[in-house]
Amino acid sequence: MAQTFPATKAGQERPYALLSIGGYALLLPQSEIRTLASIQDISLVGQRASGVVGWLPFAGRRWPVYCLDEALHPLPHLPPRQGLCALVKLNASYFGLVCAHVAIVPGSEVRIWPVPAAMAMPDSPLQGLSRHADSVALVSTAAALAALLGVSEATEPTRKA
Amino acid sequence: MAEAMAWIVHLDGRLCVAMGEHEMVHFIEHPVCKDIPHTPTHCHQILWWEGECLPVLDLAAWLTGQPVERTHAAVGIVRWQERSEAAPQYGALLCTGIPQKLQVKDEQLCDLPVEPAGWRVVAVSCFRHNALSVPIVDVPYIFSDALVKQRR
Numbered sequence: 001m002a003q004t005f006p007a008t009k010a011g012q013e014r015p016y017a018l019l020s021i022g023g024y025a026l027l028l029p030q031s032e033i034r035t036l037a038s039i040q041d042i043s044l045v046g047q048r049a050s051g052v053v054g055w056l057p058f059a060g061r062r063w064p065v066y067c068l069d070e071a072l073h074p075l076p077h078l079p080p081r082q083g084l085c086a087l088v089k090l091n092a093s094y095f096g097l098v099c100a101h102v103a104i105v106p107g108s109e110v111r112i113w114p115v116p117a118a119m120a121m122p123d124s125p126l127q128g129l130s131r132h133a134d135s136v137a138l139v140s141t142a143a144a145l146a147a148l149l150g151v152s153e154a155t156e157p158t159r160k161a
Numbered sequence: 162m163a164e165a166m167a168w169i170v171h172l173d174g175r176l177c178v179a180m181g182e183h184e185m186v187h188f189i190e191h192p193v194c195k196d197i198p199h200t201p202t203h204c205h206q207i208l209w210w211e212g213e214c215l216p217v218l219d220l221a222a223w224l225t226g227q228p229v230e231r232t233h234a235a236v237g238i239v240r241w242q243e244r245s246e247a248a249p250q251y252g253a254l255l256c257t258g259i260p261q262k263l264q265v266k267d268e269q270l271c272d273l274p275v276e277p278a279g280w281r282v283v284a285v286s287c288f289r290h291n292a293l294s295v296p297i298v299d300v301p302y303i304f305s306d307a308l309v310k311q312r313r
Contacts, residue, residue, distance in 0.1 A: 071198040115200075116207070116216035117306040118252065124199040129207060129214055136195045136207060136214075 016110050018137060019086055020101040022079060024070045025137040027112075027130055030104055032142040034058070034089040039098065042085055044078065051149060053078055056085055056096045063087065065096035066149055072125060072138070074149060088142045095151045112139050123147070167288075169261045169295055170237050170254060172221035173229045176277075178298040179265070179288065180239065187238035188260060192217070192253065194236075201309050202228065208253045210238060216304065219255045223308050224277040231257045241301040252304040263290065282311060 015030040035058065042054035042065050051074025055062035065085055067075040078098060085096040112128040125148040128139035145151075166182035187210075194206035194217050203223035208215045217236060221229045236253040237260055243250070269288040273280045273296055280287075283303050284296035 070196070073198075113214040115197075116204075116214070116252070116304070118204045118216045118218055118304045118308065119197060119200040119207075120306060121199055121201060121309065126197070126199055129197065131209065131214075136197065136209075138198070 014107040016105045016107065017086065018101075018103045018105050018132065019097060019099040020103075021068060021082070021097070021099045022070060025132045025135070026068075026097070026099075027105070027110070027132075027137040027139045028088065028141065028145075032089050033102070034087045034094055036102055037085045037087060037096070039078070039083050039085060042096070042098075051076070053098065054096075056087060056094075058087055058094060063094040063096055064151065065098060067098040072145075072148060088145065090142045090146045090151060093151075095146065095149065097145075163267045165265055167263060167265045167297070168237070169263060169290065170256045171258045171260075172224075172254075172256055173231060174257065176221050176224060177293070177295055178220065178284070179295045180298055180300055182262070184239050184241060184300050185237050185260060186240045186251070188235065189238065189253075190233070190235045192234070192236045194253075203308065208236060210251070210253065213251060215251050215253045217253045217255055218303060218308075220283065220298070220303060221255070224279040224283075229255075231255070233257050235259075239300050239304075241304065243301060250301075250304070252300075254303075265290075283308075 016027050017030045017033045019026040042056050044054040052064040053067050054065045056065050069075050082098045082100050084099050087094050087096050112130050114128050115126050125140045125144040130137040130139055167179045168185040169179050171177045192208050194208050203219045204216050206217040208217050235256050239254050240249045240251050265288050271287050271289040273287045274294045280296050285299045286297045287294055
């Protein structure tokens with residue numbers, strides 16, 4: 001059968017990181033994950049309008065940490081059973097994403113469908129869709145998530161005492 | 162006098178559409194659809210079917226501008242081609258009940274219903290069936306990005 005919206009096979013040299021967050025999965029290029037940290041390494045903050053749930057120290061600075069719900073909206077607090085923070089690299093800065101698990105998936109095992117034309121919205125952080133178990137993994141990038149969260153190079157967090 | 166086979170699909174308890182015989186290829190009751198964030202309310206789910214990722218279109222929601230509750234949700238798997246030599250593409254149209262196949266004659270041609278106004282956007286023609294005006298929907302158009310651009 002011909003393909004509906006032709007999927008692409010990711011290149012073998014480009015593995016992906018599969019972040020399990022709550023009831024959904026987020027697929028990012030592994031090259032955009034700088035490191036993983038325990039949730040205990042995060043300095044939590046109270047509820048902020050910015051969506052930042054805490055700060056993670058790395059490379060002499062502290063970087064904002066976000067927790068996203070299934071709609072990819074920032075949660076104002078840490079939900080239970082999320083024990084990891086994936087530090088995502090955005091050019092010369094970083095931001096953290098809280099998650100429950102991280103798995104590395106070889107590019108040869110990743111099949112990505114473009115978001116169907118009828119569903120595509122301007123400014124969406126979705127770069128595609130992939131199958132994960134019986135569900136779906138949302139394919140995105142550091143830049144797309146940063147735009148969604150309002151993280152930018154120009155607004156790097158200042159060092160905290 | 163020309164005749165053609167068509168499917169009538171009930172979008173909800175009130176609205177129905179028709180499409181060509183070869184545009185409907187499969188029917189699924191109680192489909193398992195997955196929500197996708199950052200998508201329009203009328204097309205916010207996908208369905209895995211035959212190893213492919215299909216958009217699930219709620220045309221009734223787009224036409225009425227509000228969410229539609231269905232007690233017996235189903236989808237019709239529809240097929241279209243952008244060009245005659247192009248590979249077929251597939252989508253899932255949310256509906257209720259089992260589609261009905263029937264023969265349509267030229268003499269059944271009628272005007273589009275006035276309401277919802279969106280019929281003028283998504284329908285290419287209309288015919289009369291059992292005192293009901295049944296718009297013939299433009300399948301490639303409704304599964305393009307056009308309805309997102311013409312958000313209601």
